Amino acid sequence: MTTSEPTNLLGLSRAELKTLFTELGEKPFRAEQVMKWIHQRGVIDFDSMTDISKKLREQLKSATRISLPKVIAEYPSEDGSCKWIIEVASGSRVEMVFIPEAGRGTLCVSSQAGCSLDCSFCATGKQGFDSNLSAAEIVGQLWIANEKLGAFSPEQKRGISNVVMMGMGEPLLNFDNVMAAISVMMDDCAYGLSKRKVTISTSGVVPAIRRLKEHTDASIAVSLHAPNDQLRSEIMPINNRYPIAELLAAVREYMDSLPDRRVPVIEYTLIKGVNDHRQHARELAELLRDFPCKINLIPFNPFSLSDFQRPSSTSVSNFRHILQEAGFTVTVRTTRADDIGAACGQLVGDIADRTRRSERHLANAGKSGRNTANLAVSADS
Numbered sequence: 001m002t003t004s005e006p007t008n009l010l011g012l013s014r015a016e017l018k019t020l021f022t023e024l025g026e027k028p029f030r031a032e033q034v035m036k037w038i039h040q041r042g043v044i045d046f047d048s049m050t051d052i053s054k055k056l057r058e059q060l061k062s063a064t065r066i067s068l069p070k071v072i073a074e075y076p077s078e079d080g081s082c083k084w085i086i087e088v089a090s091g092s093r094v095e096m097v098f099i100p101e102a103g104r105g106t107l108c109v110s111s112q113a114g115c116s117l118d119c120s121f122c123a124t125g126k127q128g129f130d131s132n133l134s135a136a137e138i139v140g141q142l143w144i145a146n147e148k149l150g151a152f153s154p155e156q157k158r159g160i161s162n163v164v165m166m167g168m169g170e171p172l173l174n175f176d177n178v179m180a181a182i183s184v185m186m187d188d189c190a191y192g193l194s195k196r197k198v199t200i201s202t203s204g205v206v207p208a209i210r211r212l213k214e215h216t217d218a219s220i221a222v223s224l225h226a227p228n229d230q231l232r233s234e235i236m237p238i239n240n241r242y243p244i245a246e247l248l249a250a251v252r253e254y255m256d257s258l259p260d261r262r263v264p265v266i267e268y269t270l271i272k273g274v275n276d277h278r279q280h281a282r283e284l285a286e287l288l289r290d291f292p293c294k295i296n297l298i299p300f301n302p303f304s305l306s307d308f309q310r311p312s313s314t315s316v317s318n319f320r321h322i323l324q325e326a327g328f329t330v331t332v333r334t335t336r337a338d339d340i341g342a343a344c345g346q347l348v349g350d351i352a353d354r355t356r357r358s359e360r361h362l363a364n365a366g367k368s369g370r371n372t373a374n375l376a377v378s379a380d381s
């Protein structure tokens, strides 16, 4: 066993900080002061926390720390997006992406290095699982992005207004750390993001969705990607464990537990010749007929290890049209940051890592002989 590191305050919720201060013989309100220093003013040096006594600062310095993941590289995109690669404690590298849009700035946050779920259309899935990020490493991405954007400066340049847990990894397979991190993101003494502005995207870890309501009221997005179990299991192995009916029931239960009227987003990545036929759109409309939701279509983002292709824009608009005619609110995600490999499903950490892990994955895939191609024709054909 290694000796444990001093507690990293960056990832502690207000309740956890209060406990810590009580244990140090201090008043619990110190938690709020320290949170504001770290998350609202961007101060991570105890000596600069001027409303905290020198004695307590010394105590904090010896018993705790405030440490951020290391930024390895920054890739600004021509469209104003920016991707950062950060190194986490396990030595793995993960990516986070800033996407500016009119009136808002969204940060796409990673929850794991790699992912164990092996969806056939996802670059992160091709890497296999490396490690869970700590709560501090998850919150740290928001801190770093705000710092890079100048949001901590007194002039308050535009910072992050929305967080989507749509970076690398499956957030609900790193449940405790993700819950702790989003509680900091949503805390008024920290980033104060509202429940509508923090979205957990999940491929459908049903038992975790069922537990969600005890821990948060954040918004959710569900990666469905197919209108029936047979096709979904072909492209998302998790569907063999938690089929569509169970998944939708768990999501409905979560939405019903929320006091406000909010609907989940159903994400549907359109892959040419696999799930983008008109018949798939009709089947999807039928499946979701009594399921309140918005649908977000994501044209597949290609990457080197995949033979899948992006459908034509005609095919995407045909698919969208069928759903709209059936009464759904449908958005199509425009591909951003394509030039820096930061679009959905293209996130892989650093290049050296990518090659090494991909080789390993390919060797494993060869053993299992999985084959998901050649399933159907496109909606424009």
Ligand code: SAH
Residues within 6 Å of the ligand: 121, 122, 123, 165, 166, 167, 168, 169, 170, 171, 201, 202, 203, 222, 223, 267, 269, 298, 299, 300, 301, 302, 303, 344, 345, 346
């Ligand atoms: N693990 C979570 C969150 C990360 S993936 C999940 O699966 O929901 C974020 C979104 O990008 C998911 O909807 C995922 O299915 C989608 N995605 C993955 N690979 C993609 C690709 N190559 N092109 C388009 N979307 C992709």
Ligand code: SF4
Residues within 6 Å of the ligand: 115, 116, 117, 118, 119, 122, 123, 124, 125, 126, 167, 168, 169, 170, 203, 223
């Ligand atoms: Fe994991 Fe999500 Fe990628 Fe599937 S789509 S492999 S769940 S990160």
